[in-house]
Amino acid sequence: MKKKSIIIIGMGEMAGVFARGFLRCGFPVTPVTRQMDSQQVASEIPDPELVLVAVAEKDVQAVLSNIPQQWQESLVLLQNELLPNDWLQHQLNPTVISVWFEKKKGQDYKVLIASPAYGDKANILVDTLASIDISARELQSADELLFELVVKNVYILTTNIAGLKVGGTVSELWKNHEALTRSVAGEIIELQKKLSTQSFDTEKLIDAMLFAFDGDPDHNCMGRSAPDRLKRALQLAEKHQLNLTTLNDIASECLL
Structure with a gap:
């Protein structure tokens, strides 16, 4: 059975790592860049498997304030310096992963420790990262x-x-x-x-x-x-x- 698409908002170094894992697991991946209209993409793909917000910390609030309604139940956040109020102020309930691997331009990723994730899509993240040999673990509570x-x-x-x-x-x-x-x-x-x-x-x-x-x-x-x-x-x-x-x-x- 064909898998649902995954949306990635922001296509920097970290997004590239996740995209590699998603593709290896058989998910079609659709990027949303600064030049694209997320509302238009949402009208074309209203029910993705998940929507990974992979923008920089300084941009995350602007992105969350403009997430299409169709995508709000499928959000995944990975930024540093996150705390619950960052998404609760937008009435959102995303899956969140605390990323403990780094990816620098021109270099492959480097894992420090296992990355913990919590939320409805956490199991997909854990399996996706495992497919490219990055350790992650699913948490049990907020x-x-x-x-x-x-x-x-x-x-x-x-x-x-x-x-x-x-x-x-x-x-x-x-x-x-x-x-x-x-x-x-x-x-x-x-x-x-x-x-x-x-x-x-x-x-x-x-x-x-x-x-x-x-x-x-x-x-x-x-x-x-x-x-x-x-x-x-x-x-x-x-x-x-x-x-x-x-x-x-x-x-x-x-x-x-």
Whole structure:
């Protein structure tokens, strides 16, 4: 039996990895680029198997606010820095995957640890990634998903922001700058608590971050998005009246 189509909104590096897996599993794949009208595509393909939103973090809100009605029950999100309010404000209930592999231009993907996914389409994501030898696992509850999203946020923001100050790899960051790492991570966790209105076990989150460090000890701390991540974190902290001393110090030292 012919499988239903999969829609991919945004065709960057990460989308290309998923497209390869979907095609290998026998799904027809239809891309939606910036130049295309998603409403027109939805009129032609009103009932896809899933709709993968693979745009950058800075573009996701604009995309979610304009998702065609026909596609809203089939959404999948994969962005970093996600929390439930990012989709709940649009009255959406997507499948979400916390991606723990990286894909850079001109290089194949590199897996750090298994990528957890939760939602109606999670099993398809797990099977799809397995078809191209990327480990993923299906979560059983929304609470598990929230924890996993916060772990990824703590990892990304801590390494990027501390990396602005000291550079190096994640193993060097922990070995040589544990106090700084704990301070940055602690402030990021406080921000995550504010944004999600939930409490978290700080040491459990740091342990989970260190587990990811062990998945790729030579992973560079600072990507090109690091300055923007720091700026966003401080903007959110100000909005929620949260004073993040260490992050402010790094910003004054490292941001022009």
